């Protein structure tokens with residue numbers, strides 16, 4: 001079963017921005033991605049690498065998962081980023097534009113050679129048409145790979161797609177990656193919402209991601225954290241219903257029961273247990 005770690009809100013922070021790195025210590029995101037890739041200009045890459053690795057190994061971010069996004073495999077910074085991240089030992093190394101199982105194996109080998117601790121996992125970003133078509137082999141490539149992360153900006157660019165409400169042009173890719181994650185027991189995070197001022201649109205997209213089955217959403221602004229935490233956590237109503245489902249099923253002993261007029265079988269009970277476990281995990 002997918003590891004039950006709350007990853008409702010996962011905030012990207014530009015690695016070159018000292019102020020943002022400091023501010024993130026008090027932002028209630030479940031996880032942080034300290035970014036060395038798109039949010040950092042080429043001439044700031046090396047300074048950002050040092051700053052981000054120091055932050056990731058500082059222990060100053062409490063219980064949040066602190067991860068490092070390295071530069072892509074085909075860039076001049078990738079190898080040095082991976083080596084530095086392996087020594088820093090973050091919760092995960094987030095690798096952009098992963099397209100194949102072979103690439104995951106190379107990343108795994110580089111982390112081992114760099115002496116990365118066992119707790120440092122691989123989060124693979126899936127953000128190209130090739131990755132959509134190879135999502136299952138990517139997800140299954142390594143036990144060290146625990147999370148798939150959608151890169152919807154890159155995906156839209158590669159597809160020549162437009163950003164429209166409801167994300168119709170992206171839904172095929174999102175679904176393929178969700179299928180791959182669930183088929184291989186990995187977690188999966190939705191892509192970012194670029195309009196940081198449009199909170200209503202953002203909430204709609206969070207709800208859509210949750211309905212599809214994503215574990216959480218990647219974010220770009222602190223203002224997106226609170227609504228995202230709320231929407232991806234089980235509501236009081238869901239918690240109450242889950243408790244009643246379990247109670248009714250256990251009381252009946254086995255078979256089929258109804259709760260609120262709806263059929264309940266053991267598969268619904270499994271789901272109710274997952275909801276309660278997530279509600280507990282979110283509280284602690």
Ligand SMILES: CC(C)(COP(=O)(O)OP(=O)(O)OC[C@H]1O[C@@H](n2cnc3c(N)ncnc32)[C@H](O)[C@@H]1OP(=O)(O)O)[C@@H](O)C(=O)NCCC(=O)NCCSC(=O)C[C@H](O)C(=O)O
Nearest residue numbers: 012013014020023035038039151152153154192220221222
């Ligand atoms: C999007 C932003 C550029 C907006 O910046 P700005 O206009 O400065 O925002 P505010 O003035 O509202 O900021 C208020 C305060 O919050 C701090 N802040 C802002 N963003 C962050 C953050 N991400 N983490 C921590 N703190 C943050 C500001 O410093 C202000 O603090 P203070 O001065 O004390 O009041 C900006 O939000 C931003 O840069 N966001 C992150 C962008 C990023 O990381 N992009 C790369 C990842 S997204 C991606 O690549 C997805 C994927 O690959 C794909 O293909 O889709």
Ligand SMILES: [Mg+2]
Nearest residue numbers: 127151153154
């Ligand atoms: Mg991207």
